[in-house]
Amino acid sequence: AQKITQTQPGMFVQEKEAVTLDCTYDTSDQSYGLFWYKQPSSGEMIFLIYQGSYDEQNATEGRYSLNFQKARKSANLVISASQLGDSAMYFCAMKDDYKLSFGAGTTVTVRA
Amino acid sequence: EPEVTQTPSHQVTQMGQEVILRCVPISNHLYFYWYRQILGQKVEFLVSFYNNEISEKSEIFDDQFSVERPDGSNFTLKIRSTKLEDSAMYFCASSEGRAKSIQFTPGLFGEGSRLTVL
Numbered sequence: 001a002q003k004i005t006q007t008q009p010g011m012f013v014q015e016k017e018a019v020t021l022d023c024t025y026d027t028s029d030q031s032y033g034l035f036w037y038k039q040p041s042s043g044e045m046i047f048l049i050y051q052g053s054y055d056e057q058n059a060t061e062g063r064y065s066l067n068f069q070k071a072r073k074s075a076n077l078v079i080s081a082s083q084l085g086d087s088a089m090y091f092c093a094m095k096d097d098y099k100l101s102f103g104a105g106t107t108v109t110v111r112a
Numbered sequence: 113e114p115e116v117t118q119t120p121s122h123q124v125t126q127m128g129q130e131v132i133l134r135c136v137p138i139s140n141h142l143y144f145y146w147y148r149q150i151l152g153q154k155v156e157f158l159v160s161f162y163n164n165e166i167s168e169k170s171e172i173f174d175d176q177f178s179v180e181r182p183d184g185s186n187f188t189l190k191i192r193s194t195k196l197e198d199s200a201m202y203f204c205a206s207s208e209g210r211a212k213s214i215q216f217t218p219g220l221f222g223e224g225s226r227l228t229v230l
């Protein structure tokens with residue numbers, strides 16, 4: 001079974017600064033995929049970024065980038081130039097056969 | 113942009129009552145999922161559905177839960193006799209391919225249905 005670990009329950013970041021959210025995973029599969037989702041206070045789940053295990057380059061989507069270190073089994077999300085609207089819960093997830101397995105999440109609060 | 117839609121957005125029910133949560137997945141998607149998120153906790157997988165049958169279910173998905181695709185567009189989650197601990201946000205998701213396949217899309221989630229059991 002896949003396991004996702006997010007060790008940071010909450011983080012504060014100053015507006016316009018970058019923040020890194022940690023995610024480590026455990027799998028015996030050679031082929032896998034990792035996702036990050038954002039969940040604002042309104043509750044919806046918003047897909048941010050995806051990294052496949054065979055992707056040679058780190059994924060980037062606008063201000064989001066994924067620092068993928070395969071040997072360490074980590075897939076940290078970097079949010080650059082934080083904005084007040086980035087305040088939310090962030091979940092790391094891994095695809096596992098028919099489903100996604102989620103980490104416990106990290107709450108990010110952006111301060112003005 | 114296509115999206116997964118869920119109804120109702122919020123439902124309050126009495127313990128022991130039956131609840132049906134509805135989802136309209138994206139039209140060309142073949143795999144459908146229900147996830148649950150108890151307030152303040154992580155998102156948990158309940159069930160996946162493909163080709164009119166359950167492909168995988170978690171230990172949470174016991175006999176009081178059922179899913180069906182009654183008319184080719186809706187995908188429903190029924191909770192037969194609700195308990196207090198069923199209070200949660202329920203998310204529907206859909207994808208083109210199986211999670212492990214190359215064709216797997218991120219799993220587009222609906223906005224969720226918040227269930228409150230009193």
